Amino acid sequence: xxxxxxxxxxxxxxxxxxxCMAYLSIKLGDVSIFATKQYPVKARFANIGGxxxxxxxxxxxxxxxxxxxxxxxxxQAIVELLINPGIRLQEDSIASIRTQGIIGxxxxxISPGGAEEYIKPNGxxxxxxxxxxxxxxxxxYIFEKK
Numbered sequence: 001x002x003x004x005x006x007x008x009x010x011x012x013x014x015x016x017x018x019x020c021m022a023y024l025s026i027k028l029g030d031v032s033i034f035a036t037k038q039y040p041v042k043a044r045f046a047n048i049g050g051x052x053x054x055x056x057x058x059x060x061x062x063x064x065x066x067x068x069x070x071x072x073x074x075x076q077a078i079v080e081l082l083i084n085p086g087i088r089l090q091e092d093s094i095a096s097i098r099t100q101g102i103i104g105x106x107x108x109x110i111s112p113g114g115a116e117e118y119i120k121p122n123g124x125x126x127x128x129x130x131x132x133x134x135x136x137x138x139x140x141y142i143f144e145k146k
Contacts, residue, residue, distance in 0.1 A: 038065060038082035039121035043095040043108070048077045049131035051097055051106040057081050059110045067108060081108060081125075089125070090115040096129035106131065 048070065057065035065083040072078070083089065092113030097106055110125075119125065 037085045039085065040068065041081045041083055041089060041119055041121070041123055041125060043079050043081065043125040043128050044073075045077045045079060045095075045097065045128050045130045047130040047133065048079065048097055049106065049133055051077075051079065051108070051131070055105065056107040057083065057110060058107055059087070059112060064110070079108065089119045091117045091119055092127065093119070093125055094127040094129065095125045097131040099131075 051067060051070065053067050053070055055067040056063050057067065064087045065081050067079055068082045069080040070077055071080075079095075081095075089110065090113040092115040094111040094113070096109050096111070098109045099106055113127075
């Protein structure tokens, strides 16, 4: 009888461990099992300089979405953002690419506008600011000095 209890406890422990591993894999991999209610918005940038799919989208330092897809169209980057359903972006909002810290990850910062109209799902943010390329600035400073 004692042997069955020990084997049952070990089996329950192993199943619990496997469930924890599956949960962590889904959470850390940022995989959504169920359909998301986020809505897509696109923005066109001249240079995204290191922005990746899965990067955060923030307003006032609060995460409000993520970068879903990055494509190239007519030598410009089209970034598709997935915005949380409770957030509404004004038509004159500004999307800019920023860096967390000095050498941190890139993210999209949205500065809200003052317009009364809102961007509809699958709409486009018309005002964007591309990332600042530090290497380009340094090379201009060093090599163009006379």
